[in-house]
Amino acid sequence: MSWEKLLPLLWSNALETLYMTLTSSLIAYIIGLPLGVLLVITRKSSICPAPTFNAVLGAVINFLRSIPFIIMLALLFPVTRAIVGTAIGTNAIIFPLVISAFPYIARMVEGSLDEVDHGIIEAAQSMGSTNWQIISKVLLPEAVPSLINGAAISITTILAYTAMASAAGGGGLGALAITKGLNLSDYRVMFSASMVLVAIVQIITVLGTRLTRALDHKKR
Amino acid sequence: MSEQPIIQIKDLKKVYQVPGGEVVALNGINLSIERGQIYGIIGMSGAGKSTLIRCINKLDTPTEGQVLIGGKNVLAMSQKELLQTRRRTAMIFQQFNLLMQKTVARNVRYPLEIAGVDEEKANKRVMELLRIVGLEEKANAYPAQLSGGQKQRVAIARALASDPDVLLCDEATSALDPMTTQSILALLQEINRDMGITVVLITHEMAVIRQICNKVAILDGGKMVEEGTVDDVFMHTKSAAGRRLFGILPEQEEIPRQSAIRIVFDANAAGQPMISKLIKDMDMDVNILSADIRQLNGKSYGQMMIARPEDPVDVKRILEYLRKEGLTVEEVHAS
Ligand SMILES: Nc1ncnc2c1ncn2[C@@H]1O[C@H](COP(=O)(O)OP(=O)(O)O)[C@@H](O)[C@H]1O
Ligand SMILES: [Mg+2]
Numbered sequence: 001m002s003w004e005k006l007l008p009l010l011w012s013n014a015l016e017t018l019y020m021t022l023t024s025s026l027i028a029y030i031i032g033l034p035l036g037v038l039l040v041i042t043r044k045s046s047i048c049p050a051p052t053f054n055a056v057l058g059a060v061i062n063f064l065r066s067i068p069f070i071i072m073l074a075l076l077f078p079v080t081r082a083i084v085g086t087a088i089g090t091n092a093i094i095f096p097l098v099i100s101a102f103p104y105i106a107r108m109v110e111g112s113l114d115e116v117d118h119g120i121i122e123a124a125q126s127m128g129s130t131n132w133q134i135i136s137k138v139l140l141p142e143a144v145p146s147l148i149n150g151a152a153i154s155i156t157t158i159l160a161y162t163a164m165a166s167a168a169g170g171g172g173l174g175a176l177a178i179t180k181g182l183n184l185s186d187y188r189v190m191f192s193a194s195m196v197l198v199a200i201v202q203i204i205t206v207l208g209t210r211l212t213r214a215l216d217h218k219k220r
Numbered sequence: 221m222s223e224q225p226i227i228q229i230k231d232l233k234k235v236y237q238v239p240g241g242e243v244v245a246l247n248g249i250n251l252s253i254e255r256g257q258i259y260g261i262i263g264m265s266g267a268g269k270s271t272l273i274r275c276i277n278k279l280d281t282p283t284e285g286q287v288l289i290g291g292k293n294v295l296a297m298s299q300k301e302l303l304q305t306r307r308r309t310a311m312i313f314q315q316f317n318l319l320m321q322k323t324v325a326r327n328v329r330y331p332l333e334i335a336g337v338d339e340e341k342a343n344k345r346v347m348e349l350l351r352i353v354g355l356e357e358k359a360n361a362y363p364a365q366l367s368g369g370q371k372q373r374v375a376i377a378r379a380l381a382s383d384p385d386v387l388l389c390d391e392a393t394s395a396l397d398p399m400t401t402q403s404i405l406a407l408l409q410e411i412n413r414d415m416g417i418t419v420v421l422i423t424h425e426m427a428v429i430r431q432i433c434n435k436v437a438i439l440d441g442g443k444m445v446e447e448g449t450v451d452d453v454f455m456h457t458k459s460a461a462g463r464r465l466f467g468i469l470p471e472q473e474e475i476p477r478q479s480a481i482r483i484v485f486d487a488n489a490a491g492q493p494m495i496s497k498l499i500k501d502m503d504m505d506v507n508i509l510s511a512d513i514r515q516l517n518g519k520s521y522g523q524m525m526i527a528r529p530e531d532p533v534d535v536k537r538i539l540e541y542l543r544k545e546g547l548t549v550e551e552v553h554a555s
Contacts, residue, residue, distance in 0.1 A: 031385045032350050123317035123375075126277055127382065128306035137334070218320040218363040 001180065001189050009176060009189075014196050017172035021159045022058055024097035028158070029151070032102040035061070036109025039134060047121065047131050064103040068170055069161050072100050088169035093162065101158050108154055113139055119162035145216035152208020156201045162196065173197045225252040226293050226386060226418050227276060232285035234271050234442075245271040246282070247442040253435075255385075258412050259451070260429040262465060263439035269422045272439065273390050276420070277309045278302060288385070307335065310379035314391035317369040318363040322372050324350070325359040331381040344551065349377040351439040353407065365426045369400035374406060379417075388409065389421045393428060405432050426465050428511075430522075454523075455484045455548045463552075466523065479528040480509055481538060484548040495524070498541060504534060525552070 003007075039057060042050040067075070076096045081087040084095055116139055122139045140147070163174025173193045181190025234246040245268045255257045263269050272286055274280040276287055278294050287294040289305055297305060310331075325346050332342035345412050350356045353373040363371055372392060387519050389408065393401040412419050423429060429450060431438050436453050438446040440461030446453055457463050483494075499506050506526050513522035528551060529535055535551065542549045 115321075117315075117317070119313060119315050119317040120319060122279060123311070123313060124330075126306055126309075126311040126388075127277060127378075128303040129332065129334050130303065133334045137330070138319065142319060144321060216321075218364050 001186055002146065003188075006192060007182075010173070010192060010196055012175045013176045013193065015170055015202070017065065017159065017162050017174070018198070020090055020097065020162045020165065020170070020172055021155060022094060024094050024101060024162075025151075025155050025158050027098045028101035028105050028154075032105030033100070035102070035106035036113060037107060037139070039110040040113040040139070041131070041135065043106060045118075047134055049126055056075050061103040061106050061191075064099070065107070067100070069096070069100045070164055072096050073164065090165065090170045090172070093165040093170040094166050097158060097161055100161060101154065105150075105154050108150040109147065112143045112150050114179070115146050116142045145212045145218070148215060149208055149212040151213075155208075156204050159201060159204070161195070173200075180199065223255055225288075226255045226290055227251075227253040228286075228288040228291075229272075230286040230288070231277070232272070232275060232287065232548070233283050234268070234275060234280065235283045244442050246275070249285070249439075249442075249444050251437055251444060251447060253418060253420060255418055256412070257435055258409070258421060258433045260305060260433035260436040261420065261422045261439055262424065262426065262429050262436060264424060264464065265459065267439040267461075268442040269439055270390055273311075273388050273420065273422050275305050275459065276388060277311060279311075307331065307382040308384050309386045309388060310380045310382060310384035310388065311388040312372065312379050312392045314394045316363070316368075316395075318371055318374055318378075321362055322365070323360050323362055327363065327374055328377045328381055331378060332335050335382065345381065346377075349380055352380065352411075353377045367400075368396050369403060372396065372404050373399075373407065373555065376404075376411070380411070380414065380417075384417060386418045386420065389419065389424055391424070394423065401428070408432060414548045424465075426454075438465065442554075455554075478509065480552045482527045482537070482550050482552050483524045483542060485513060485522050485524070494545060495546065496540070498538070500528055502534075502541060504529065505528075506538075526554075 012210075035057065039054065039061075040046060041048040042054040042057070044051050044054075073096045076099060078088045080092050080095045084092045086092050120138060120142060121134060124134045133214070162170075162172050163177070165172050166175030168176045173196055177190045177193035177197075180186060181188075181193060226259065229249055229251050232246050232249040233331065234245070236243040237246055244477075250273060251340065261272065262271055269321075271280060274284045276289070276294070278287070278297075282295065289309060292305070294302065294305060319330065322330070325343075328349050329342050332345060337345070338481060347359070350359055353376055355370060355373050355377065358366065358370065358374075363374065376387075377393075387408070392408075393404050396404060405428065408419055408421070411417050412432075419432075421428070430518045433450050436446075437444050438451050438453065438459055438461050440459065445459035446457070446462050453462065454466070457466055485494075495506060495508070509525040510526055511522070511523065511524040526538075529538070539549050539551070
């Protein structure tokens with residue numbers, strides 16, 4: 001494929017990749033963030049102990065996390081069709097992406113919240129905070145740098161998943177590299193699409209690291 | 221004003237379930253803390269001090285017994301009442317426990333925010349509080365930029381924000397150097413005196429107790445083994461734990477013990493000059509084993525251990541001599 005034809009294709013597929021990635025990430029965070037909070041606060045030693053609930057939630061999340069994305073895609077085909085209306089195309093890939101990503105995100109969030117010193121939570125309790133105040137004014141704000149860092153990692157992971165969108169007839173750089181590159185032995189397409197993917201991952205990683213450092217007031 | 225004690229603890233017991241058994245952290249504690257006191261609780265590490273103070277504001281739930289604050293049973297309170305009570309029973313910690321991602325001012329404002337005080341009023345109060353602890357110019361700094369002593373001052377300002385009746389201090393000076401400890405203790409004393417806030421202070425350091433407390437309780441193995449005014453407990457230490465904390469018995473059993481004479485200097489007695497006088501008047505050598513004497517308001521306050529002479533007659537002469545000088549003395553036998 002000539003560069004004149006390839007460049008607009010790279011551009012439009014890059015946008016599609018970003019669209020899939022960011023939309024899936026956003027929805028997965030809307031589900032995963034509260035679950036991560038629940039995983040932390042329902043522990044026995046935390047502010048809202050519910051050990052049975054915690055164990056069940058943990059088990060479900062582990063189960064979902066252990067399913068490889070490509071299998072999840074196939075398993076969810078009928079569900080996706082029922083919910084999205086179609087199982088094929090860019091929008092149809094977002095649903096399985098979300099289902100695969102939110103358990104991962106819940107664990108990432110749990111890890112970030114775990115880094116908040118228990119003494120700080122205890123101090124907030126001693127000041128007469130409600131549990132909601134502890135979550136919204138202490139736990140989450142104190143974990144912001146780590147949450148941002150985790151978000152950058154989660155987003156790049158989801159980005160990697162979108163490369164498999166071609167298996168569901170979706171678009172994006174991954175699909176471009178496979179359908180118009182690998183399958184047609186056009187290595188220019190394959191290589192350049194991959195390089196753009198790599199560049200996007202780099203940018204997200206660097207932005208994440210910079211933002212984390214800028215927002216962290218703990219180390220200086 | 222004949223008031224009931226601000227804090228009463230009755231038959232308090234706390235048992236922790238741990239893998240393979242249980243730990244009895246508190247075993248039947250009874251004590252009363254009067255309004256306006258600076259009440260010290262001292263004990264070796266693991267004695268149960270933190271557990272006890274955490275039971276006062278129900279950060280830990282006792283297994284048995286009662287905690288009354290202002291006559292009200294903390295353990296029987298509704299969640300709402302408990303939160304209100306906690307606001308009036310502020311707490312500071314060894315590790316300061318400040319919000320690391322918030323400025324000093326935001327830290328101090330936190331109790332006001334959660335109580336729904338409007339922002340303008342809260343900000344004014346925050347500056348007032350920072351002035352009290354001498355940290356106005358640090359309002360926009362982050363805790364990581366402060367020294368340990370400054371962090372504890374922020375924690376104190378934050379604790380004062382909710383206008384508490386009681387300030388609970390769990391090893392509040394244990395992470396600080398001696399100089400900083402002095403300044404924090406002075407601040408606590410000022411708060412107690414000027415604002416009438418009752419201070420409950422936990423420590424493993426006798427010097428802290430002697431410096432600012434009115435009353436002291438000695439905790440050992442989850443039991444209260446001694447309680448009284450600081451002077452009384454210090455001069456007539458009865459318990460083994462108390463003696464250990466005063467350095468009268470060696471902390472480790474292996475260390476060979478030596479019989480000694482313990483001399484207590486209270487506020488009325490002259491300090492070291494006594495010893496040189498003793499040596500001159502008795503014409504004998506006196507071997508000082510240890511001394512912990514502190515000048516407070518120009519008076520010596522502390523204790524000294526001197527080796528007990530071989531000859532019982534010498535011992536008797538020394539004891540009589542010192543008693544005549546108005547000192548509290550006792551023999552401490554090797555065992
Ligand atoms: N959450 C807990 N679980 C199990 N044991 C505990 C817990 N907290 C304290 N303990 C035990 O209770 C005893 C008293 O501890 P603590 O009150 O922290 O002592 P101190 O503050 O005097 O050093 C210790 O033996 C300690 O190991
Ligand atoms: Mg302790």
